[in-house]
Amino acid sequence: MPTVRDPASDLQHALLSRLKLRQLSLLAAIDRHRTLGRVAAEMRLSQPAITKALREAEDIFGSRLFERTSRGLVPTPSGEAVLHYAQRWLAELEATSRVLTSLGAGQSGRLRMGLTQQVPQRLLSSALTHLLDRTPRMAVMTREGTTDELVAGLVARELDCAIGRSYDGDATGLVQEAIYEQAPCLVVCAKSVKRLSRGPLDWARMAKLDWILPPPNTPMRRTYNAIFVGAGVQPPLPMLETTSIRSIEMVLRTEPNAVSILARDVVAEMELSGNCAALPYRMSWNLPPVSFFTLKELEGHPMVRSLRSAVTETARSMQGTAA
Template sequence: MPGTIDPAAALQHSLLSRLKLRQLTLLQAVDRHRSLVRVADQMQLSQPAITKALHEVEDIFGSRLFDRTSRGLVPTAAGEAALHCAKRWLAELEATTRVLTSLEAGRSGRIRLGLTQQVPQQLMASALTHLLDRSPRISVMVREGTTDELVASLVAREIDCAIGRSYDGDASGLIQQAIYEQEPCLVVGAKNVKRLSRGALDWVRLAQLDWILPPPNTPMRRTYNAIFVGAGVQPPMPILETTSLRSIETVLRHEPNAVTIFARDVMLDMERSCDWAALPYRLSWNLPPVSFFTLKEVEVHPTVQSLRRAVNETAQRMMKSAR
C-alpha cells in the first residue's frame, strides 16, 4: 500500500545513520561483563552514563537487547543478533588496522591463517613457505585450533582462511574444498607397542584401553564415536580429551594402556621426536579429508587464491608419492 514503511528498511536506516563504533564497543563490553558496574569501571564512566548509553543503543536497534536478571544482563534473541553484528564489525575493523599497519611497515599485506594440529608437516610447510617467501613480504598470523574453532573464527572474521578437517556443520558463507586424504592409525607409547598389538584387531578389547580423544562435539570426536558404534561397541569414556600434541605425547609416554588415533603421516612426522608408535593394524576407513576453508566474500582475494593453489599442488604431489 502507498505510504507503507518497510520495517527492515527503517531499521537499516536507523543503524546506518545513528549507530557508532563506540556503541558496538559498549555492546561487546556488556556481553563480556554482564554487569553495568563492571562495564562502567572498564570504560571509566559512571553507571548512569552507561545505563543511558545502553538505552540509546537499544533504541537504535528498536529492541530490548538485554534482560536484567539476578544473574546480571542476559542477551535477548535480538541482543544475540546485535552482538553477532558488533563482533563482526569490530573484527573487520581490527583486521583492517592490521593490514594498514602492515602496509605502512613495507609489507604487501596481511593474511590470517588457521591450522589444526593434525595438518601434515609438509602441507603446513608449503602454506607457510608460500606466504613468507613472497616479495614484497607479507605479514602472516597463524592460529591453531580444532576445525570447529577455526570455522567459528572464520565466521567471526578473525581469520581469512584455514586448513583443517572437513566440516559437517552449518556456517553461513563458508567455502570448503577437500584437498588431501589421510589414513588413520592407532597410536600408543613406543614401549607398549608389542604388548598392545597381540592378536587381531578387536574393537571390544581396544575399547577397554585408556583412550585419548578430541573434545566432545568436534568433527573428529563424532567420527571416532561413529567408528565404535559401527563396530558394535559403546564409545569409550576417555581418560583425556584434548587436541594438544604435548599433552597427548605426555600421556602416551606415562600411561601403559593409553591409546589414540592419529593420521599416519602426522604420526610418522612426530615419531622421531615423540616416544610413540603405531600399532600394526590397518583400519578400514579414512579420516575426514583435510580441507581448505575460507568465506565466500574472501575466496576471490588474490593471496587466498594463490595460497589455495599452492596447498592444492602440494597435496596432489603428496598423494601421488604415497601411491
C-alpha cells in the same frame, strides 16, 4: 494514495544516519561484563554516562537490547541479533586496522590462518613458507583449534582461511575444498607395540585400553565413536581428551596402555623421537579429508586464492608420494 511504510527500511535509515561504532563497542562490552559498573570502568566513563549511551543505542535500534536479571544484564532476543552482527563488524574493523598497520610498516598485507593439530608438517611448512617468503613480507597470524572452532572463527570474521578436517555442520557462507586424504592408525608407546599388536585387530580388546580421544562434540570424536559402534563395541571412556599432539606424545611416552587414533603421516613424524609407534593394523576407512576453508566473500581474495593453490599443489604432491 498513502505511501506504505517499510519498517525495515526505516530502521536501516536510522542505523545509517545515527549509529556509531562506539555504540557497537559499548554493546559488546555490556555483553562481556554483564554489569554497567564494569563497563564504565573499562571505558573510563561514569555509570550514568554508560546508562545514557545504552538507552541511546536501544532508541536507534528501536528495541530493548538487555534486561536486568539475577545474572546481570542479559541480552534480549533483539540484543542477541544485534550482538551477532556487532561482533562481526568490530572483528572486521580490528582486522582492517591490522592490515593497514602492516601495510604502513612496509609489509604486503596480513592474513589470519587457522590450523588443526593434525595438519602434516610438510603441508604446514608449505603454507607458512608461501606466506612468509614474500617481498615485501606478509604479516601472518595463525591459530590452532578443532575444525568446529576454526569454522566458528571464520564465521565470526576472526580468521581469513583455515586448514582442517571436512566440516559437516551448517555455516552460512563457508566454502571448503578437500585437498588431502589421510589414513588412520593406532598409535601407542613404542615399548608396547609388540605386546599390543598380538593377534588380529579386536576393537573389544582395544576398548579396554587407556584411550586418548578428541574432546566431545568434535568431528573427530564423532568419527571415532562411530567406529566403535560400527564394530559393536561401546565407545571407551577416555583417560585424556585433547587435540594437542604434544599432550598425546607425552602421555603415550609414559603410559604403557595408552592408545590413540591419529593420521598415519602425523604418526610417522612422531615416530622419529622413538617414543611412539603405530600398531601394524590397517583400517578399512579413511579419516575425514584435510580441507581448505574460507568464506564465500574471501575466496576471490588474491592472497587467499594464492595460498589455497599452494597448499593444494603440496597436498597433491604428498598424495602422489604416499600412493
